[in-house]
Amino acid sequence: MGNKLLEVKNLKTTFFTVNGEIKAVDGISYYVDEGEVVALVGESGCGKSVSQLSVMQLVQSPPGKIVGGEIVFQGQDLLQCGAQSKEMREIRGARIGMIFQEPMTSLDPVQTVGSQLAEVIRRHKKVSKKQAWEIGVKTLEAVSIPDARVRMKNYPFELSGGMRQRIMIAITLACQSQLIITDEPTTALDVTIQAQIMELLMRLVRENKTSLVVVTHNLGLVTRHADRIYVMYAGKIVESGVTEDIITKPRHPYTIGLLNSVPKLRRDCSEDLNPIEGAPPDLANLPNECYFLPRCPYGKQACKGKKYPDLRQVDGQEHFIACFMDIGNDEGCTI
Amino acid sequence: MDNEIREISCITDEETRLKAKKRRKQNIRYFFTVLFGRGILAKISFVLVCIFILVAVFCPLLTSYTPFQQELSNALKGASPQHLLGTDNLGRDLFTRIVYGARFSLSIGLLSSVWALVIGVALGLAAGYFGGIFGGLVMRLMDAQLSIPPLILALCLAAVFGGAVFSISLIIGISAVPGYVRVIYGQVLSLREYDYVEAARLIGQGNFKILFKHLLPNCFPTIIVMFTMGVGTAIMIESGLAYLGIGIKAPTPSWGVMIFEGYKYIFSSPHLALWPGIMLMLLIISLSVVGDGLRDALDPKLRGKL
Amino acid sequence: MSAYIVKRILISIFVVFAVSIFSFMILQIMPGDPARLALGYEASEEDVQTLREKMNLDKPVVTQYILWVKGVARGDFGQSVIYKQPIDKMMAERVPRTLTLGIPALFIAAPLGIVVGVISAVRRGKPLDQILTFLTTVSMGMPVFWTGILSVFIFSVELKILPLQGYVSPSQDFGQYVYKAILPVFCMALPMIAGIARQTRTNMLDSINQDHIRTARANGLPERSIIFRHALKNAMIPIITVIGMQVRVVIGGSLLVEKVFNVAGLGTILTSSINTRDYIVVMVGVLIISLITVAVNLVVDILYGVIDPRIRLSRR
Numbered sequence: 001m002g003n004k005l006l007e008v009k010n011l012k013t014t015f016f017t018v019n020g021e022i023k024a025v026d027g028i029s030y031y032v033d034e035g036e037v038v039a040l041v042g043e044s045g046c047g048k049s050v051s052q053l054s055v056m057q058l059v060q061s062p063p064g065k066i067v068g069g070e071i072v073f074q075g076q077d078l079l080q081c082g083a084q085s086k087e088m089r090e091i092r093g094a095r096i097g098m099i100f101q102e103p104m105t106s107l108d109p110v111q112t113v114g115s116q117l118a119e120v121i122r123r124h125k126k127v128s129k130k131q132a133w134e135i136g137v138k139t140l141e142a143v144s145i146p147d148a149r150v151r152m153k154n155y156p157f158e159l160s161g162g163m164r165q166r167i168m169i170a171i172t173l174a175c176q177s178q179l180i181i182t183d184e185p186t187t188a189l190d191v192t193i194q195a196q197i198m199e200l201l202m203r204l205v206r207e208n209k210t211s212l213v214v215v216t217h218n219l220g221l222v223t224r225h226a227d228r229i230y231v232m233y234a235g236k237i238v239e240s241g242v243t244e245d246i247i248t249k250p251r252h253p254y255t256i257g258l259l260n261s262v263p264k265l266r267r268d269c270s271e272d273l274n275p276i277e278g279a280p281p282d283l284a285n286l287p288n289e290c291y292f293l294p295r296c297p298y299g300k301q302a303c304k305g306k307k308y309p310d311l312r313q314v315d316g317q318e319h320f321i322a323c324f325m326d327i328g329n330d331e332g333c334t335i
Numbered sequence: 336m337d338n339e340i341r342e343i344s345c346i347t348d349e350e351t352r353l354k355a356k357k358r359r360k361q362n363i364r365y366f367f368t369v370l371f372g373r374g375i376l377a378k379i380s381f382v383l384v385c386i387f388i389l390v391a392v393f394c395p396l397l398t399s400y401t402p403f404q405q406e407l408s409n410a411l412k413g414a415s416p417q418h419l420l421g422t423d424n425l426g427r428d429l430f431t432r433i434v435y436g437a438r439f440s441l442s443i444g445l446l447s448s449v450w451a452l453v454i455g456v457a458l459g460l461a462a463g464y465f466g467g468i469f470g471g472l473v474m475r476l477m478d479a480q481l482s483i484p485p486l487i488l489a490l491c492l493a494a495v496f497g498g499a500v501f502s503i504s505l506i507i508g509i510s511a512v513p514g515y516v517r518v519i520y521g522q523v524l525s526l527r528e529y530d531y532v533e534a535a536r537l538i539g540q541g542n543f544k545i546l547f548k549h550l551l552p553n554c555f556p557t558i559i560v561m562f563t564m565g566v567g568t569a570i571m572i573e574s575g576l577a578y579l580g581i582g583i584k585a586p587t588p589s590w591g592v593m594i595f596e597g598y599k600y601i602f603s604s605p606h607l608a609l610w611p612g613i614m615l616m617l618l619i620i621s622l623s624v625v626g627d628g629l630r631d632a633l634d635p636k637l638r639g640k641l
Numbered sequence: 642m643s644a645y646i647v648k649r650i651l652i653s654i655f656v657v658f659a660v661s662i663f664s665f666m667i668l669q670i671m672p673g674d675p676a677r678l679a680l681g682y683e684a685s686e687e688d689v690q691t692l693r694e695k696m697n698l699d700k701p702v703v704t705q706y707i708l709w710v711k712g713v714a715r716g717d718f719g720q721s722v723i724y725k726q727p728i729d730k731m732m733a734e735r736v737p738r739t740l741t742l743g744i745p746a747l748f749i750a751a752p753l754g755i756v757v758g759v760i761s762a763v764r765r766g767k768p769l770d771q772i773l774t775f776l777t778t779v780s781m782g783m784p785v786f787w788t789g790i791l792s793v794f795i796f797s798v799e800l801k802i803l804p805l806q807g808y809v810s811p812s813q814d815f816g817q818y819v820y821k822a823i824l825p826v827f828c829m830a831l832p833m834i835a836g837i838a839r840q841t842r843t844n845m846l847d848s849i850n851q852d853h854i855r856t857a858r859a860n861g862l863p864e865r866s867i868i869f870r871h872a873l874k875n876a877m878i879p880i881i882t883v884i885g886m887q888v889r890v891v892i893g894g895s896l897l898v899e900k901v902f903n904v905a906g907l908g909t910i911l912t913s914s915i916n917t918r919d920y921i922v923v924m925v926g927v928l929i930i931s932l933i934t935v936a937v938n939l940v941v942d943i944l945y946g947v948i949d950p951r952i953r954l955s956r957r
Contacts, residue, residue, distance in 0.1 A: 018368050093861030105852040108871050120860045155950040479659035482931040484893030491667050494915045571784050578786045579912050612787045620782030
């Protein structure tokens with residue numbers, strides 16, 4: 001594919017709490033090409049959101065701290081800039097936009113939609129208040145909000161969740177970000193609205209050739225839209241590859257488990273859901289072996305006592321897993 | 336993100352009990368870490384509160400005088416081996432009066448906090464749980480009471496009921512009631528909507544059972560914090576009343592009275608006003624620091640953020 | 642919004658009504674007979690009886706209350722039995738003294754408290770925050786009269802740069818007024834600054850942790866806008882509530898401050914009237930004080946609507 005827009009190398013983010021150090025993100029590496037849609041998949045608490053906040057350097061500190069790694073965006077290591085630096089401030093919102101999970105609380109409740117939108121536009125573009133307002137109206141129209149002029153004067157509490165998420169998208173759109181990071185953008189919305197928002201987002205991304213990182217636990221969403229997938233478990237990437245490989249030929253037991261636990265609409269596929277047994281490990285007390293071993297249905301005696309497995313290449317060029325075993329799920333059904 | 340970290344819990348069957356035990360241990364450790372985690376100030380305050388309590392309990396053992404014992408020939412003397420902090424205008428031993436003042440202040444503080452707690456929690460629970468006109472009426476009455484400054488309310492009541500420890504503590508306690516009622520009322524209102532209370536009602540538990548088994552325990556952390564803070568506030572109001580000479584009058588060994596009497600000699604013997612003032616200040620401040628620590632340690636919202 | 646204000650006003654009226662009953666009750670339950678007190682113990686029973694009739698004390702309680710309220714509404718507060726002069730005249734003379742000390746204290750404390758609180762919250766956990774938090778804790782733990790005595794000891798007794806006590810009206814001699822008012826205003830303002838700063842810090846920390854602040858950061862907004870335009874504005878409601886509550890504290894504290902600095906204001910007259918059992922004055926004093934706090938609370942409630950569109954635009 002094209003040029004690497006964002007490359008994260010060996011990123012480590014740790015939370016220093018009273019109950020010990022929590023390694024929320026433990027040495028993950030991934031990249032996003034220009035115009036590419038990349039998905040980060042995993043259960044709650046696997047560190048996927050924290051990794052994205054780390055890219056923006058918005059991890060709350062204290063207790064969180066990025067303890068190592070590199071975040072190279074357009075050839076520049078963002079970690080060298082520092083979280084409070086002017087460079088970072090100019091990148092946020094302007095070059096990297098972020099859309100959060102909770103549309104209900106992600107907008108300032110005491111400012112009108114318009115003034116929030118205009119403030120961001122004026123921050124990143126040299127325009128007058130009036131021009132900023134007009135750009136705001138145009139972007140609201142671009143995200144298919146009816147009566148954009150009226151909506152500009154509304155407060156967030158007067159709008160529905162889907163509408164607010166559109167406004168969040170409009171903000172990233174107005175500043176023409178090259179990279180948009182969305183953190184569970186549709187989880188809090190109704191199913192029908194979810195589809196609308198995703199369609200809108202994908203249309204805008206393809207039109208503007210923007211890169212997109214989707215953080216989600218919703219595999220259905222990912223299969224439809226993502227070019228490549230990274231699967232995360234307990235702060236580490238356990239499997240990565242192009243979407244088709246991951247969906248049709250998952251090689252890591254966790255990915256297989258995730259795919260099996262997705263409810264399927266077709267009846268002939270399998271009768272029951274197969275959830276992954278157990279719960280994710282306590283990040284404050286990680287074992288000195290494969291983190292997934294206690295829940296791994298394939299887990300063998302051979303895996304015991306070995307240190308955490310490194311990522312290794314399998315099958316195609318882009319397919320990596322962190323597992324000692326060779327499990328091919330050829331007979332597994334696809335979604 | 337904090338949420339996600341916190342949500343991670345361990346449910347595997349055979350390990351559940353062990354983990355629960357470990358978790359309890361962790362909780363206790365967390366409680367003390369936070370309680371004393373605010374640095375040296377929290378530790379000093381805790382020690383000070385303990386010392387004040389010990390002094391209040393054992394005050395007759397600490398001195399060979401009584402707080403009322405006058406020795407006019409020996410009035411307004413500075414510090415000496417016989418009188419550690421000197422004597423006041425009537426030749427009474429200042430150290431003895433300060434020590435007994437600790438007993439007076441702490442007993443008023445504790446007693447009035449108990450009064451406020453009992454009355455306030457009962458009213459707040461009732462108002463929040465039954466709601467409707469009754470709840471509204473109680474809350475408006477609390478508003479009305481809040482429009483009178485607590486010191487002035489206590490002043491009026493003290494003029495009516497007089498100044499024994501019992502009645503003074505009740506009076507000061509009453510002035511702290513609206514605080515409890517408001518907090519408990521708010522908590523109950525928000526808790527009432529929770530599913531588990533609804534569930535308890537659905538399986539047919541009676542009102543009172545729900546009130547005391549489900550709602551009250553949830554208010555405990557707040558109540559404990561308010562109680563601790565209330566002791567300090569009560570002592571402050573008590574000292575104010577004593578300073579104004581209403582309800583609590585000389586020769587009661589109250590720090591407020593001593594400060595007022597001592598202030599007359601601010602030029603010649605400033606220690607008469609300064610020592611009880613310093614003690615008063617230290618006690619109230621250390622109580623509030625301990626209260627702050629308790630609040631942080633008991634606040635579930637803060638967990639995982641510290 | 643107008644429905645909201647009407648509701649607030651109705652509640653205020655109820656509160657004033659409840660307080661008027663309370664202050665009237667003081668007269669009823671207080672030991673001693675005002676008429677006997679006014680005439681002294683040597684006065685004859687007939688004279689006392691005549692005065693009782695004149696003061697309406699012989700009528701049923703409810704009638705007495707109605708007559709009293711009617712009088713107050715007309716501006717006739719009755720007569721002090723000790724000072725032998727109309728209470729409205731006394732109050733007109735004394736209330737301004739209390740206000741000229743209390744209002745400056747409030748207006749100094751509110752902005753200062755907010756600034757200290759914001760600094761503390763922004764510098765959370767840093768040495769500056771720790772110092773400010775320590776100072777707030779200490780200031781809140783100092784009874785007002787003790788602050789007064791300590792500052793008198795330091796500035797008047799030891800350094801001899803400020804007056805020991807006294808009061809001059811600002812209309813009489815503004816320079817002297819400022820000179821004499823510095824310490825009393827400081828004493829009243831100190832616990833208020835601390836209380837407001839503390840509340841501001843707590844609410845700012847809550848506010849800063851909200852999702853929309855994260856959004857604002859993610860959109861690259863400058864820190865100044867994040868703190869003041871977004872975080873502080875959202876934190877303002879509880880802060881204003883506390884400022885409103887502080888008015889009570891100031892009035893309560895004015896009793897003590899006036900005693901320390903020997904100012905013949907509303908507080909002093911209340912204290913001395915309680916001591917001399919001049920209950921009609923106490924009644925009026927308590928009523929005035931609660932009227933002031935109720936008025937302040939009404940302003941606070943209306944300010945809520947100005948700040949929070951959710952309140953302003955609600956149709957309740």
